[in-house]
Amino acid sequence: MSHDTEQREATGTSNDAAEGPEWSRLSPRLLLVNLSMLAGPLALFAVTVALTGADLQALISLGSLVITFLVITGISTMRLLTTRFRVTGDRVELRSGLLFRSHRSVPVDRIRSVDLEAKPMHRLFGLTSLRIGTGEQSSSSSRKLSLDGITRHQARELRRLLIDRRGSGRATGQDEDVTIAEMDWAWLRYAPLTVWGVGSVFVGVGTAYRILHEMKVDPLELGIVKDIEDRFGSVPLWFGVLVAVVITAVAGAAISTATFVDAWTNYRLEREQDGSFRIRRGLLISRSVTIEERRLRGVEVAEPMLLRWAGGASLSAIASGLSNSDENRSRCSLTPPVPRDEALRVAATVLAEEQSPTELTELVPHSRAALRRRINRGLLVLAPVVAIPLGLGLWLTPVLVHTAWITALVGIPVVIALANDAYRALGHGIRDRYLVVRAGTFARRTVALQRDGVIGWNITRSYFQRRNGLLTIGATTAGVGCYKVRDVSLGVGLAYAEEAVPKLLAPFIERSPRG
Template sequence: MSEHTSEVVLDGTEETILDQPQAGEAPWSRLHSRMIWVDVVQTIVSLSPAIIVVTVFDADLTWGSMWPALAIAAFGVIGAVADALRWFFTRYRVTDDYVERRTGVFVRQYRSVRRDRIRSVDTEAKLRHRLSGLRVVTIGAGQQSTAGEAALSLDALLKTDAQYLRSVLLHGEAHTQQAAQSAANGEKPPEEVTVFARFKAWWVLYNVFNIWAYAMALGLLWGSFWLVSTFGFDMSAFIGGLLDWDALGWGWTVAIGLASVGVIGVIGLGINYFTTYWNFELARLPGENGTLLRTRHGLFRQREVNRDENRMRGVQISEPVLWRWMGAADTSVITTGLDVWSTDEPTAILPRGPIWVARPVAAAVLGVRPNPLETPLRAHPAAALRRRIWWALLVVSSIVGVLGWFHVNDLVPGWAVWAGLGVAPVALLAALVAYRALGHAVVGRYVVVRSGLLSRATSALDRSSVSTIAVRESLLQRRLGLKTVSAMTAAGWGIYEAPDVAAQEAVAFADAAAPGLLEPFLVASSDEQ
């Protein structure tokens, strides 16, 4: 466990003690009971497909046709029962120093978060929460360890209670009460908000040309196939009757199939973009101990994340290689307390969009000039390209060698060996792309490093946050006169590297990237003595 969160397993005696707060202590509260009614509706809705199939449609009811509807019903019922048990066994309270929660059915757990350690407050509302006036509040305190979960989550609170709790945790009790008093008197105090970016519909173009379009399309088609099969509709026969596939031949059949699946996937990704990022806004607003960086977005599932800017250590812009020709970029903050592995991407501050928008927004978030993400970076020596070519040829040789051994033992045909040689141009091109991605610089208070093949990442890291600096070289790097400089920090990915820097420049760059860390180990040159 980290220093600012705690979790213990309670027996019955300890649980009874916690249920009876002493005089002056904050009482324990339940989650809102409205979620029970939401679960009842969820159960009814999940059972409706199976009921409709049985009572309305005259279909051949077999396990093969009924299992999708039954699976939906089972999933909905199990989820509703789990939510009901969680509501019954969960208690929480907010004291002057801690936010505490007790939960668990078979294993009772107690978790507390110190209020001065809270680093983000995330409010989320799925469609069922919005329709019922509920919100999910997730309080982050840097819990990125083995559990892979937020420090504390309350699912679900009444919307007004969630807003009040978020305001208290982010702005303090006094500010919240003053705002409530002003609202009661009909006054609306001005909100000191600086908006950096808002939703742009045309950014959908950067989010639909994606290899995941085929994955989404296959998922939609598979689900549709089983759903219509439940109602007795033969989709295979329907598709077979659309065109004369025998006359078209297998080439045109494959081409039409890929194009159709691609179009379905693009439409699906487009809908996903609009529903996910509708009403998006990136803004800075005041908090209890400084300023907060807030993102909020969502059509059906609304989400708001508030990040403590005192914990921010920099910004990273990533450019995926297959979409670099479009100028597509993903923008995220380098900060402590947010899980970089989370599928919800709490560190992302912009949807995927144009690089010429991401760079000035990142500079505005950092509040510095010149923009470290627009400064020309120092190129790496040609020896770095030779090193990548060496590795590319090694990979190609290994593939050809394995395929050759398979061919000698009659496991693969001879053309497979030639196909392995066909990998060589792709590998050499990848080596060139990876080399051109390299760059480094020190711009004001930030050290900037850039590298990456599949995703070229440019990271601007505050030099004061670098806790460790490392300069290392492999055997091949030593022969080529190269070194890798690594800046280590408690934020983001933890380590940001400038690979294959010229050996004569590496120590000077490392010293500039982390002022003072290397001074005890440096020896003055003869000219300085």
């Protein structure tokens, strides 16, 4: 039954609203949350007036900001006053809107996720948001029901009610929830070993520059910049570059650590009595995500390069029934960066196996043609990095020519080393009821996917792959995505697909007359 049909049915039953459970409202405390949104703009407005007097431009800019926040707060308040929800025997119903009214209804047995999230202001007033997902393959928000602003007690009771009614899990014989993993602050040592912090530094600097530029302020003319220039303007260029790299790395590590603390404080992974898994975490924004065991299709162990060198990894679940692969990645993180052995232990526990399938070390290696492809691609990336300063040097100054050949001298061994690392990472295999795929150098990923969850194979061959007798074959699963075995020999790849899921690929293979 389509979602639109559900809406029409719900509209048809709305005339009988008096029957069944009573309609509930969002918490009145949400009004305090909405009003608190004005605190920042009003404080900024007052400080600006105090420091600059009644500067007309500042007053207009900040007045516009305050009006914008007033409109947003008004819309949020209207949502508070018009939103109603209830859970009947087999449905969740939500009404909202004043001028444009909406009445949505979702059968309980189609609910795929019931998640909780509380932002800082919501937590201050004892509120949380409950989001109900149906797993529809659509980015439309109408495929979800969201209750933004109910009490924590109400959210917990509603979550438990929905989970019990949909019968999501199997009988486990557990009398209480079992903790699989919880936060160990020794893991904090892995927090700086990501590139996201360094990327955030560049994003922050770019954003600040853009804001100053829009305000007609030249950052190079600021007093602090002039002071740095006066103090260090005479140092050699190489030293200045080195200092800038060190400062960026330190700032990036600090941001990564802060992000880790915010995202993973209060972390706990539990197996609930109904067999589903619940991940709770977050300092400023508290999150609670539930994954049904019956929708679990496997796990993915991710090892970014720096984290891998430190012996760490992170673990994610592969679960069907979500709206798309992006949501799968955002919701299904089972652990923060942890020691690799801990990630493998959690993987084995979640999959109810004695040993994690991702520990399969005897993966089938790929042909040397796959290594050549990685070297060639690396050289193609390096070529313009060398060619640009070389061309400018021949045109402008010989110094850039020296820069070009030094870059080539250093870059070629680096490219070859990275290509070899990427080639060694390539591999695939089968372990019991799982197929295992591994690839990547900057971020090595090892996937263990249930064979009975594979619904098809996606085979691609580029021109250069055809010349080298290679192909890329991907195992597809419903609502999860495609997990690819890259640059595998033609015969080996097809044989692997047939062994992993017998007879699934056979009808589409054309055999040559020779046999």
